Amino acid sequence: MDENTEIWRQYYEKALTRPHSKRTELAVQLNKSNLKVATDCGCGTGSDIQYLEQQGFRVHGFDINPDSVAICRDRFGSKSLVDIAETSFELFDYPKSGVVIANSSLFFADPNQFVTTWGNIKLSIEVGGVFAGDFMGFKDSWANNYRSPTTPLSESEVKGLFSDFEIVRFFERDEKAKTSLGRMKHWHTYSVVAVKPI
Incomplete structure (x- = not known):
């Protein structure tokens, strides 16, 4: 097993005890699309x-990591409203959604295809629907020479992604802090909650 696989496995063990993100609750409250479909990217x-x-949402979740997919299939195998796929940001077929979640995941989208990937995500959000997720900034420890490619963006680039959305919440994190596995790193992220106007 390579180091990468082992690190993700440790991360998932910790993550299993983690509650859902408060931001996901906000996204559900803000969804005015009348479409109770959600996509969870990564x-x-x-x-x-x-x-x-x-x-009561029909949820389409995907992750590129087989461990993550196996855990989700175990957890939600009996839930008829949940569909789990093992695939990448680039290959996922995004359904029309009222809520799209990308918590700490788009960092790892392929930088060479990010424009297309983001276009697909944006198109999938129904009018009145909501995006809630995070983007990596250039000062993040993982922005360069990470063990897999990352897609760091500037503040203006992130805001530019939402030029035709209404940004409800925008937060920049720029600090040294531990990862969920207890390692120190510099975090530089932009968290966004935005609504596609009706």
């Missing part, structure tokens, strides 16, 4: 999927 162990499914 769904990890499925804490947000669980919450969304409990709110």
